[in-house]
Amino acid sequence: xxxxxxxxxxxxxxxxxxxxxxxxxxxxxxxxxxxxxxxxxxxxxxxxxxxxxxxxxxxxxxxxxxxxxxxxxxxxxxxxxxxxxxxxxxxxxxxxxxxxxxxxxxxxxxxxxxxxxxxxxxxxxxxxxxxxxxxxxxxxxxxxxxxxxxxxxxxxxxxxxxxxxxxxxxxxxxxxxxxxxxxxxxxxxxxxxxxxxxxxxxxxxxxxxxxxxxxxxxxxxxxxxxxxxxxxxxxxxxxxxxxxxxxxxxxxxxxxxxxxxxxxxxxxxxxxxxxxxxxxxxxxxxxxxxxxxxxxxxxxxxxxxxxxxxxxxxxxxxxxxxxxxxxxxxxxxxxxxxxxxxxxxxxxxxxxxxxxxxxxxxxxxxxxxxxxxxxxxxxxxxxxxxxxxxxxxxxxxxxxxxxxxxxxxxxxxxxxxxxxxxxxxxxxxxxxxxxxxxxxxxxxxxxxxxxxxxxxxxxxxxxxxxxxxxxxxxxxxxxxxxxxxxxxxxxxxxxxxxxxxxxxxxxxxxxxxxxxxxxxxxxxxxxxxxxxxxxxxxxxxxxxxxxxxxxxxxxxxxxxxxxxxxxxxxxxxxxxxxxxxxxxxxxxxxxxxxxxxxxxxxxxxxxxxxxxxxxxxxxxxxxx
Amino acid sequence: xxxxxxxxxxxxxxxxxxxxxxxxxxxxxxxxxxxxxxxxxxxxxxxxxxxxxxxxxxxxxxxxxxxxxxxxxxxxxxxxxxxxxxxxxxxxxxxxxxxxxxxxxxxxxxxxxxxxxxxxxxxxxxxxxxxxxxxxxxxxxxxxxxxxxxxxxxxxxxxxxxxxxxxxxxxxxxxxxxxxxxxxxx
Ligand code: SF4
Ligand code: SF4
Numbered sequence: 001x002x003x004x005x006x007x008x009x010x011x012x013x014x015x016x017x018x019x020x021x022x023x024x025x026x027x028x029x030x031x032x033x034x035x036x037x038x039x040x041x042x043x044x045x046x047x048x049x050x051x052x053x054x055x056x057x058x059x060x061x062x063x064x065x066x067x068x069x070x071x072x073x074x075x076x077x078x079x080x081x082x083x084x085x086x087x088x089x090x091x092x093x094x095x096x097x098x099x100x101x102x103x104x105x106x107x108x109x110x111x112x113x114x115x116x117x118x119x120x121x122x123x124x125x126x127x128x129x130x131x132x133x134x135x136x137x138x139x140x141x142x143x144x145x146x147x148x149x150x151x152x153x154x155x156x157x158x159x160x161x162x163x164x165x166x167x168x169x170x171x172x173x174x175x176x177x178x179x180x181x182x183x184x185x186x187x188x189x190x191x192x193x194x195x196x197x198x199x200x201x202x203x204x205x206x207x208x209x210x211x212x213x214x215x216x217x218x219x220x221x222x223x224x225x226x227x228x229x230x231x232x233x234x235x236x237x238x239x240x241x242x243x244x245x246x247x248x249x250x251x252x253x254x255x256x257x258x259x260x261x262x263x264x265x266x267x268x269x270x271x272x273x274x275x276x277x278x279x280x281x282x283x284x285x286x287x288x289x290x291x292x293x294x295x296x297x298x299x300x301x302x303x304x305x306x307x308x309x310x311x312x313x314x315x316x317x318x319x320x321x322x323x324x325x326x327x328x329x330x331x332x333x334x335x336x337x338x339x340x341x342x343x344x345x346x347x348x349x350x351x352x353x354x355x356x357x358x359x360x361x362x363x364x365x366x367x368x369x370x371x372x373x374x375x376x377x378x379x380x381x382x383x384x385x386x387x388x389x390x391x392x393x394x395x396x397x398x399x400x401x402x403x404x405x406x407x408x409x410x411x412x413x414x415x416x417x418x419x420x421x422x423x424x425x426x427x428x429x430x431x432x433x434x435x436x437x438x439x440x441x442x443x444x445x446x447x448x449x450x451x452x453x454x455x456x457x458x459x460x461x462x463x464x465x466x467x468x469x470x471x472x473x474x475x476x477x478x479x480x481x482x483x484x485x486x487x488x489x490x491x492x493x494x495x496x497x498x499x500x501x502x503x504x505x506x507x508x509x510x511x512x513x514x515x516x517x518x519x520x521x522x523x524x525x526x527x528x529x530x531x532x533x534x535x536x537x538x539x540x541x542x543x544x545x546x547x548x549x550x551x552x553x554x555x556x557x558x559x560x561x562x563x564x565x566x567x568x569x570x571x572x573x574x575x576x577x578x579x580x581x582x583x584x585x586x587x588x589x590x591x592x593x594x595x596x597x598x599x600x601x602x603x604x605x606x607x608x609x610x611x612x613x614x615x616x617x618x619x620x621x622x623x624x
Numbered sequence: 625x626x627x628x629x630x631x632x633x634x635x636x637x638x639x640x641x642x643x644x645x646x647x648x649x650x651x652x653x654x655x656x657x658x659x660x661x662x663x664x665x666x667x668x669x670x671x672x673x674x675x676x677x678x679x680x681x682x683x684x685x686x687x688x689x690x691x692x693x694x695x696x697x698x699x700x701x702x703x704x705x706x707x708x709x710x711x712x713x714x715x716x717x718x719x720x721x722x723x724x725x726x727x728x729x730x731x732x733x734x735x736x737x738x739x740x741x742x743x744x745x746x747x748x749x750x751x752x753x754x755x756x757x758x759x760x761x762x763x764x765x766x767x768x769x770x771x772x773x774x775x776x777x778x779x780x781x782x783x784x785x786x787x788x789x790x791x792x793x794x795x796x797x798x799x800x801x802x803x804x805x806x807x808x809x810x
Contacts, residue, residue, distance in 0.1 A: 005649070115663070116662035168658055172659075172682040173656070173682075174655060174657075174682075250681070253682070254681040260679075261685050349734040350705060353727070356727035356731060367667055368667040369667075370634065479662075599718065
């Protein structure tokens with residue numbers, strides 16, 4: 001009897017990876033892909049496979065590790081989010097020209113609607129760019145199933161193969177069938193071939209590799225026309241169709257539920273699960289049989305672009321589908337109706353609700369650092385020391401310090417350091433290099449990811465700035481994954497080696513390194529000043545490691561220091577709200593006073609140091 | 625049956641849909657839903673969609689949810705438009721005055737939406753030493769107390785016993801009862 005479980009999309013993918021006999025899996029966490037690798041470890045433990053499961057320090061590292069395993073003939077996979085593939089783009093593009101020895105899957109999660117990302121990029125484009133095949137799952141069940149086929153395609157054509165889920169597939173929950181592990185008899189083997197190995201010099205690339213890649217891509221396209229009727233199929237209309245819909249990935253599921261809500265059976269749907277290379281004949285035959293066709297896919301018009309005559313379809317190119325935003329079920333329903341030339345009846349009651357929402361002052365609550373988080377006082381110590389400092393920040397929980405008006409730039413992993421270098425040089429070029437304090441701030445995991453190259457560059461070139469490493473000893477934003485600084489690994493009974501943060505910093509050539517407890521705000525203001533003076537006078541980066549464990553990972557409860565806002569002392573200046581912004585602090589707009597919101601305050605006691613007039617005070621034992 | 629569950633990141637709303645899913649799976653029902661992971665879990669507005677029955681897409685269409693479970697009243701106000709006509713909501717109330725808003729009252733009555741209020745923070749302060757992480761099970765208990773969702777209090781208790789860590793089991797079961805009683809009397 002088959003077993004079923006309710007799995008998150010990411011768990012379903014992981015289950016597929018383990019069942020398909022993958023033996024080496026590497027990743028760097030990033031929403032919405034983060035849960036895949038830990039689930040691979042969990043299922044490998046449960047199913048007792050020998051799968052090697054590891055976090056790489058970044059996505060390029062993870063990709064190359066998985067690729068190396070494939071060179072040795074194993075089934076392997078690399079997992080990342082879309083911007084992670086940007087980091088891994090170099091080995092990705094190059095390996096697309098290779099004929100691999102083992103099955104290789106790159107699992108890349110896109111994030112339509114940018115729920116947790118800095119781009120809305122569509123990695124199916126990346127697959128097209130590299131000329132490799134891509135699978136686009138429409139739900140958790142299909143995502144698991146596609147893993148098997150993706151490996152088969154990869155091995156049949158010796159090609160890098162992409163599985164591209166989107167946020168709603170990664171983070172959906174669904175009942176999914178569980179299977180057994182495919183036993184592959186596949187010992188590691190690497191044959192030395194002096195002139196035809198895994199080295200592609202220019203002459204060989206031009207004569208052999210690139211023509212091979214192009215022929216291979218055409219063959220796969222031919223194959224995809226008929227190979228996967230389970231992923232590419234038509235749901236016909238009853239009778240003559242008044243509209244044809246082409247839908248890929250999660251959009252297919254959404255279209256089907258929208259049609260159900262509209263109670264429409266006069267619309268036929270062509271589902272596409274292999275958008276790259278597109279089964280073009282199938283698609284163009286569908287278009288030819290319908291008077292009107294609309295295309296729904298996320299996030300870019302990848303299918304649309306491959307169709308030879310775009311005039312025959314309604315899509316993004318002619319404004320029939322919005323060019324941006326996530327195609328949620330409400331959006332798809334609206335645009336389906338528009339394509340049919342029908343309008344949704346609007347109701348008056350909804351206006352009442354909108355009126356109420358306005359009157360009650362409702363807003364989408366932005367994410368904030370947790371109450372008691374060590375990052376908050378770390379940033380405050382910089383602001384208190386130098387209110388006019390330029391603070392370059394980075395990708396991680398501490399990006400949320402934007403809510404306390406503490407940071408000025410965010411680009412990509414590690415860019416706090418390099419952008420601070422650029423800021424310094426810009427001022428240096430004017431001959432005023434050291435007038436305005438320049439800070440870079442990033443987390444421990446981000447430092448291992450891509451901070452060290454920037455830091456060595458800054459030491460080498462004598463860039464004067466202070467780097468604050470917000471060290472909470474975990475990759476926090478994505479849910480708490482390990483990294484070289486923690487030394488922990490994922491498989492049962494496996495331990496790694498800790499690479500201490502201080503040593504890594506010193507190894508980059510930094511001479512000034514101070515480690516402080518992030519909660520010691522008063523003391524840290526002094527350390528910040530001292531560090532900047534050093535950086536300025538010695539023309540070198542100085543590093544402060546602000547340390548406090550991530551509160552979501554605390555093993556023992558930390559000390560409690562109850563606080564209150566003395567209502568007589570508070571002058572209503574909002575400093576604690578605007579520049580500290582702990583969820584435990586709230587502001588009474590009528591009384592114009594701050595108060596402690598006990599629903600969220602965890603009594604860390606740090607905010608006592610923040611109020612300029614000393615109105616936030618410890619609660620003493622004899623207080624009411 | 626379509627559910628919308630809303631709250632603030634960190635309130636533990638994911639566990640609620642986990643319990644509902646666990647029960648549905650036992651009954652052999654088909655399930656699809658959507659959760660929020662990542663940045664918004666840090667204190668931002670979060671929403672879970674949950675559909676039991678013959679559905680494919682994880683998201684619930686506005687105006688079609690049968691039940692809204694709100695861990696925070698402000699998030700409830702923002703998401704009432706998900707409820708169908710005659711839909712019902714369980715709302716954790718911390719400030720009752722907002723419910724007196726006339727436009728809101730008109731909307732709810734025009735759409736025949738029934739709101740069951742529970743003072744979750746007060747109850748947990750009184751009985752659980754102010755540990756607000758129990759809100760999720762409190763709301764599940766309240767849902768059963770109000771007779772919503774086609775699940776019984778026993779099914780919820782069984783699911784929690786199977787899903788929650790053993791050391792929290794007794795406390796969890798106690799809170800489910802607190803939620804149940806709060807609404808069954810009302
Ligand atoms: S508590 Fe202090 S910082 Fe906050 S508003 Fe009152 S006076 Fe200003
Ligand atoms: S003591 Fe102050 S800083 Fe700490 S959690 Fe409470 S309000 Fe926030």
